[in-house]
Amino acid sequence: MRVLPEPVQKLVDAFARLPGVGPKTASRLTFYLLRADEDISKSLADALIGIKQETELCEICFNITRKGDKMCEICASEARDRDILCIVEEPLDVLAIEKTGGYNGLYHVLHGVISPIEGIGPEDLKIKDLYERLKKEKINEIILATNPSMEGDATAMYLHERLSPIDVRITRLALGLPVGGDLEYADQNTLLRAFAGRRDLD
Amino acid sequence: MRVLPEPVQKLVDAFARLPGVGPKTASRLTFYLLRADEDISKSLADALIGIKQETELCEICFNITRKGDKMCEICASEARDRDILCIVEEPLDVLAIEKTGGYNGLYHVLHGVISPIEGIGPEDLKIKDLYERLKKEKINEIILATNPSMEGDATAMYLHERLSPIDVRITRLALGLPVGGDLEYADQNTLLRAFAGRRDLD
Numbered sequence: 441m442r443v444l445p446e447p448v449q450k451l452v453d454a455f456a457r458l459p460g461v462g463p464k465t466a467s468r469l470t471f472y473l474l475r476a477d478e479d480i481s482k483s484l485a486d487a488l489i490g491i492k493q494e495t496e497l498c499e500i501c502f503n504i505t506r507k508g509d510k511m512c513e514i515c516a517s518e519a520r521d522r523d524i525l526c527i528v529e530e531p532l533d534v535l536a537i538e539k540t541g542g543y544n545g546l547y548h549v550l551h552g553v554i555s556p557i558e559g560i561g562p563e564d565l566k567i568k569d570l571y572e573r574l575k576k577e578k579i580n581e582i583i584l585a586t587n588p589s590m591e592g593d594a595t596a597m598y599l600h601e602r603l604s605p606i607d608v609r610i611t612r613l614a615l616g617l618p619v620g621g622d623l624e625y626a627d628q629n630t631l632l633r634a635f636a637g638r639r640d641l642d
Numbered sequence: 643m644r645v646l647p648e649p650v651q652k653l654v655d656a657f658a659r660l661p662g663v664g665p666k667t668a669s670r671l672t673f674y675l676l677r678a679d680e681d682i683s684k685s686l687a688d689a690l691i692g693i694k695q696e697t698e699l700c701e702i703c704f705n706i707t708r709k710g711d712k713m714c715e716i717c718a719s720e721a722r723d724r725d726i727l728c729i730v731e732e733p734l735d736v737l738a739i740e741k742t743g744g745y746n747g748l749y750h751v752l753h754g755v756i757s758p759i760e761g762i763g764p765e766d767l768k769i770k771d772l773y774e775r776l777k778k779e780k781i782n783e784i785i786l787a788t789n790p791s792m793e794g795d796a797t798a799m800y801l802h803e804r805l806s807p808i809d810v811r812i813t814r815l816a817l818g819l820p821v822g823g824d825l826e827y828a829d830q831n832t833l834l835r836a837f838a839g840r841r842d843l844d
Binding site for chain 1: 643646650651652653654656657659660661662663667669670671672673674675676677680682683684685686687688689690691692693694695696697706707708711714715732733734737740741753755843
């Protein structure tokens with residue numbers, strides 16, 4: 441006997457394909473939607489269809505933008521500092537940095553990291569496009585904001601090496617204790633980096 | 643400046659309306675779908691539309707069933723014990739019990755619990771339909787399988803009171819330590835119930 445009617449099972453399966461959504465969560469979401477107002481599932485369905493049809497990558501920084509815009513709002517904005525470039529792995533990183541409100545420069549989204557294990561080399565990322573960009577734009581500082589992970593560090597090292605012939609300041613985000621964190625719970629590497637990166641108090 | 647293009651923000655918002663999905667998870671899912679194969683978002687969108695259009699409640703037990711079937715597979719099955727009835731709060735509870743493979747009777751889904759705080763009384767649940775059912779069907783045992791929560795217990799008590807004039811065995815699921823659980827971590831009430839419900843070893 442099938443435990444769930446087919447349309448219900450289909451939605452459970454579709455939810456379970458999403459990352460971080462296990463079978464229990466998938467069932468919970470499905471049964472919530474069964475009970476909830478039709479508008480909730482409909483707006484989600486519409487948004488899902490729109491996400492692929494109405495978006496594309498910015499021609500300059502490769503962030504996500506609305507289809508037809510060619511340039512994202514950040515690249516198109518007059519208010520941004522056009523001489524500082526922050527290099528990130530994914531569009532989601534742009535969102536995280538924008539939410540801080542503390543950065544006003546431009547971005548370049550690599551769409552991945554160099555990972556020999558997964559067979560991802562520099563040619564699979566938007567690195568060639570970065571070189572082209574640097575020829576055309578007057579950038580004074582490049583912030584390598586790939587993740588502080590093995591692959592992110594390797595990608596930053598690779599870019600540092602390739603970009604150092606250019607006359608540009610190249611920086612990497614600081615490593616150290618997270619704000620509100622607890623020294624006791626920090627891992628050894630983070631703690632070592634926090635010591636190495638200690639700063640004079642004025 | 644809008645941080646996200648509108649189609650992206652719409653999907654983030656639609657995900658964030660789901661229970662247990664916060665803004666961070668909503669962004670993560672959205673950016674995953676942006677990168678992933680279009681088929682994944684499309685199958686989810688299709689399933690979402692189907693969930694309301696292709697399902698309805700079983701006329702007998704009020705479990706979810708495929709539209710047009712009238713009766714769910716459990717009510718329609720010849721293989722089930724038709725003299726034992728398990729009363730649950732939600733269709734998801736039927737799924738949980740069916741997955742155990744240890745129950746072969748029928749169900750009755752109340753679609754909620756009595757909750758005076760939320761203004762939900764017996765008349766808002768499928769309780770009247772239960773009385774009608776009991777007039778027609780020959781039931782020997784009713785298992786009150788509402789959740790062991792304040793509202794679930796109150797609903798079970800209410801049903802017990804109303805059903806006791808009928809000549810039928812009325813039971814409630816056992817309370818005690820969860821299998822694989824740790825006595826040390828059990829809450830006091832559970833431990834008290836485990837003592838009260840202790841059983842002789844044969």
